[in-house]
Amino acid sequence: MRNIKVIMSYRGTAYHGFQRQINAVGIQNVTEDTLSRILADKTVITGCSRTDTGVHANEFCFSFKTENRIPCDKLVRGMNALLPEDIALHHAEDVSDDFHARYSCRGKEYIYLILNRETRDPFFSDTAFHYPYKMDFEKMMRAAEQYVGTHDFTSFCGSDNQKENSVRTIEYFNIIKDESFVKFVVKGDGFLYNMVRIMAGTLLCVSEGKISAGDIEGIILAKDRCLAGRTAKAHGLYLNRVFYD
């Protein structure tokens, strides 16, 4: 049995997240159905994570098992010919039996993309969060530093979380200004439900003076979702990179 690792990207606007659903279309539905057609065999894929409705991925990893002997480059070309334009496969390779897109994942990098100018941009209406107010970078950076490290992130976790352990390690949380765009770039060993969106929304609250920049550490320690800021909108969020050994 072959075990194949695939790297893909997708624009999440038209989908109800990655995961297969019965009453809505997830990226998984479309990808699995197309893959099953090419392999002429019902095939189940395992994604590196779930993503919310409207969230995008610059680099998403999935894996699947198959007996089919199709070469990996032919699989990528065939899939791209059949998949809709908002999903693209970039690379496929045979990997060892024990590789698992989710369990083997050592870390993920997310980007939260903000268009920070008065007027919206028609080319980014569904791919960046439009925030027209002045941002206080000094305050946000001071707050973001406190995200870094190993903490129990219960305060930054949406109520639908299904994970038992809320301790995660954040390696970095950078704030990058690039003309009218502001990027929050965060890498961690894993993330709780809505965690990046709550981290991003909390920084906006800090910028607005609704939460004090020095309070982040206390908010983390309190393990109380009510103390953190709002959940930033989904369409600014990108799964940017996934890391494996």
Added chain:
Amino acid sequence: MRNIKVIMSYRGTAYHGFQRQINAVGIQNVTEDTLSRILADKTVITGCSRTDTGVHANEFCFSFKTENRIPCDKLVRGMNALLPEDIALHHAEDVSDDFHARYSCRGKEYIYLILNRETRDPFFSDTAFHYPYKMDFEKMMRAAEQYVGTHDFTSFCGSDNQKENSVRTIEYFNIIKDESFVKFVVKGDGFLYNMVRIMAGTLLCVSEGKISAGDIEGIILAKDRCLAGRTAKAHGLYLNRVFYD
């Protein structure tokens, strides 16, 4: 009577070009209807040019006359609140009586945007032309040089052209490589129907060896559309800037 000049941008994907139409939706339909609503008076706008179905604009200018005394900044904010997300107004100002968005225009700059890599990009499916083949920049640059200057561009004009005079002056035609993207940037005093798209398509033919780089001058002189290359797809084209005195 006030005469107001407005700068806007739009993502052309959902529209049948700029111009108002009866059996399809042009940018003009939506913009005029919204403006008429805000001014509480049926208002006609004059655009700086037509654009084809699916063509985008980073900077498009229109003008209109009104008796309404609404301040320009309020007009912009009001329009943006009502317009769909793929159209945005950036600026409005009172101008002299004789200003006319089309007749006063001294020049236009277009960009033809190409994604030049094997795999498509889900985030540019409708905003860049995906061209997966290797490009010969030396040949294309040699060909593009011959576009520059004052010529009769009949060979580079679609059959629906309604303009009597086919002589236009091209100030520059630059080819810029930016990672996986290639931009053709062309400025002229005016353009015939489909002219930029045929210029772009012809350069691709030159890159592919179907047209010789040295033949462009002869193709221009022949005044025969059949000798130039194909019309490049609309969704890679942007009206990038419009110039007035």
